[in-house]
Amino acid sequence: MNSLPEIPLNPSLDINIDILKSAYKDCADVVFRDFSISSEINAVLLYIDGLSNTEEIDQHVLMPLIQLKNPIEGPIFERVKKEISVSDIKEFSTIPDIFKQISIGNPIILIERQTMGISVGLPKWEKRSMKEPDAETVIRGPREGFVETLRVNTSLLRRKIRHPLLKMKQISIGGYTETQVIVAYIEGLAENTLVNEVTHRLKRIKMDGILESGYIEEMIQDSPLSPFPQLLNTERPDVAAACLLEGRVIILIDGTPFSLIAPCTFSSLLQAPEDYYNPFYISTLIRWLRYIFFFIGLLAPSAYVAILTFHQEMLPTSLLLTIAQSREQIPFPALVEAFMMEVTFEALREAGVRLPKQVGAAVSIVGALVIGQAATASGLVSSPMVMVVAITGIASFLVPRYAAGITIRLLRFPIMILSGMLGLLGVMLGITTIVAHLCTLKSFGVPYLNSAAGLKLRNVKDVLVRAPWWAMDTRPELFSEDTRNRRREAENQMPSPEKGDGG
Numbered sequence: 390m391n392s393l394p395e396i397p398l399n400p401s402l403d404i405n406i407d408i409l410k411s412a413y414k415d416c417a418d419v420v421f422r423d424f425s426i427s428s429e430i431n432a433v434l435l436y437i438d439g440l441s442n443t444e445e446i447d448q449h450v451l452m453p454l455i456q457l458k459n460p461i462e463g464p465i466f467e468r469v470k471k472e473i474s475v476s477d478i479k480e481f482s483t484i485p486d487i488f489k490q491i492s493i494g495n496p497i498i499l500i501e502r503q504t505m506g507i508s509v510g511l512p513k514w515e516k517r518s519m520k521e522p523d524a525e526t527v528i529r530g531p532r533e534g535f536v537e538t539l540r541v542n543t544s545l546l547r548r549k550i551r552h553p554l555l556k557m558k559q560i561s562i563g564g565y566t567e568t569q570v571i572v573a574y575i576e577g578l579a580e581n582t583l584v585n586e587v588t589h590r591l592k593r594i595k596m597d598g599i600l601e602s603g604y605i606e607e608m609i610q611d612s613p614l615s616p617f618p619q620l621l622n623t624e625r626p627d628v629a630a631a632c633l634l635e636g637r638v639i640i641l642i643d644g645t646p647f648s649l650i651a652p653c654t655f656s657s658l659l660q661a662p663e664d665y666y667n668p669f670y671i672s673t674l675i676r677w678l679r680y681i682f683f684f685i686g687l688l689a690p691s692a693y694v695a696i697l698t699f700h701q702e703m704l705p706t707s708l709l710l711t712i713a714q715s716r717e718q719i720p721f722p723a724l725v726e727a728f729m730m731e732v733t734f735e736a737l738r739e740a741g742v743r744l745p746k747q748v749g750a751a752v753s754i755v756g757a758l759v760i761g762q763a764a765t766a767s768g769l770v771s772s773p774m775v776m777v778v779a780i781t782g783i784a785s786f787l788v789p790r791y792a793a794g795i796t797i798r799l800l801r802f803p804i805m806i807l808s809g810m811l812g813l814l815g816v817m818l819g820i821t822t823i824v825a826h827l828c829t830l831k832s833f834g835v836p837y838l839n840s841a842a843g844l845k846l847r848n849v850k851d852v853l854v855r856a857p858w859w860a861m862d863t864r865p866e867l868f869s870e871d872t873r874n875r876r877r878e879a880e881n882q883m884p885s886p887e888k889g890d891g892g
Contacts, residue, residue, distance in 0.1 A: 396484040402431055402501040408484060409435065426500070427457040430465060435487065436496035442513035446496055449474045450509055466503050477510025489567060516541065522624035522646070524791055527663040534624045539569055539643035546573060546639070549630035560591050562605070566598035570605070571641040577874050578636040580867070586833055587638045587651055602647040605640065611831050616799050618792035619832040621650035621657060628662050635864050636873055652832035652867060656840040656852045659683060661789035664855050672855040679787050680853070686784030686797050690727045691808035691816050693777045697723045699812030718768040724809030726770050730778040731805070733760060735798060738782070835867050859883045
């Protein structure tokens with residue numbers, strides 16, 4: 390890491406300019422603009438071409454100062470601040486402050502015989518327009534998503550939650566990048582211990598740079614060796630706002646559209662934004678389907694290998710004969726066959742992601758069809774195995790969180806090995822190991838299986854089912870000692886004909 394010494398500004402403008410020009414040697418995009426205030430006081434304007442708004446600089450900074458009438462009465466520093474017609478003006482007194490300000494697009498004014506400088510808030514750079522996130526599309530719901538610009542993302546949250554209790558703490562991380570990070574929470578809904586813990590873990594990060602939210606996620610999670618995600622990530626402002634209203638903390642990082650959500654629980658991995666925009670009975674049905682296919686995606690190949698290798702008596706005779714006939718020419722055991730198909734399917738899926746969008750989907754679909762048909766025709770794999778792998782792949786697509794889907798794909802292989810060695814006993818051993826790990830896992834002090842702990846009715850209203858909004862009158866219980874305001878709606882909100890408009 391590279392920490393800059395706190396060098397104070399010198400009263401001599403020439404000395405300050407020499408220090409800055411030495412620091413920005415061979416930097417063609419750094420502009421030093423010499424000018425005179427009221428034709429008698431030397432000053433310099435410093436900015437990075439491409440990061441600052443040059444039109445606004447000319448109109449609201451240079452022109453008023455150059456045309457300032459003579460003589461100047463009173464302190465020159467205060468007079469200059471009054472003449473600049475820009476709302477965002479800051480004072481600073483050290484050289485490192487100059488580096489920080491111009492790196493975010495704010496031009497700097499240095500004046501002769503002044504030990505203070507002026508930062509003018511006139512940044513301007515190219516940014517991506519808002520669009521719906523490709524990985525979190527919904528049929529019903531908002532179509533806007535976070536972008537790579539931090540202030541745009543904070544404004545999107547402010548549009549959703551228009552209350553002064555929405556707090557945003559700013560932290561700078563990275564010795565070279567000095568990436569701006571925002572910790573957003575609603576005071577009174579988020580536990581103070583949670584906010585303090587998130588802030589402490591972020592401030593503890595000491596590294597050269599932060600280029601994406603994944604850097605921070607790996608540095609602040611409770612169990613870094615666990616395959617399960619311990620922070621949620623989202624590109625959707627509505628998802629982030631909903632989590633804020635539940636008492637969670639949002640981490641926004643400059644330069645990436647992905648925000649982090651803490652804490653994370655197992656049930657939140659299987660919740661989709663659209664669950665809360667559709668009628669509750671539809672959302673509940675889809676959520677049940679999601680849970681069922683979550684376990685199918687994790688266990689289907691392992692169960693097939695275990696039954697076919699050790700427990701053939703569990704299959705009906707007709708089905709067993711059909712499978713035996715299809716495997717008559719297969720030279721590999723079921724475990725090797727399953728491994729071959731699973732690895733091939735994962736390679737095709739990864740290739741479809743990496744290829745250009747115009748051909749990626751076509752290549753993955755055609756590749757799966759051609760390879761599956763060719764492998765079956767050549768006698769390398771059986772037709773039932775192709776069907777099991779296909780169902781497993783479809784099941785993994787039903788998981789709404791990409792990180793959770795990767796976890797399923799990773800854990801599928803060790804469970805498959807156990808099933809090939811021990812049969813269904815190996816499958817149960819794998820399930821027991823995963824459940825035991827989940828019971829010990831925490832996210833910022835919140836148990837990973839918090840929603841199922843104690844089977845309290847108020848905690849499971851948004852787990853296996855999505856209760857109607859008039860029944861979800863309390864926020865999820867995150868901590869054993871919950872001191873925050875947990876009620877989110879008034880009592881007795883269930884609509885009925887007797888509760889009309891009084892007309």
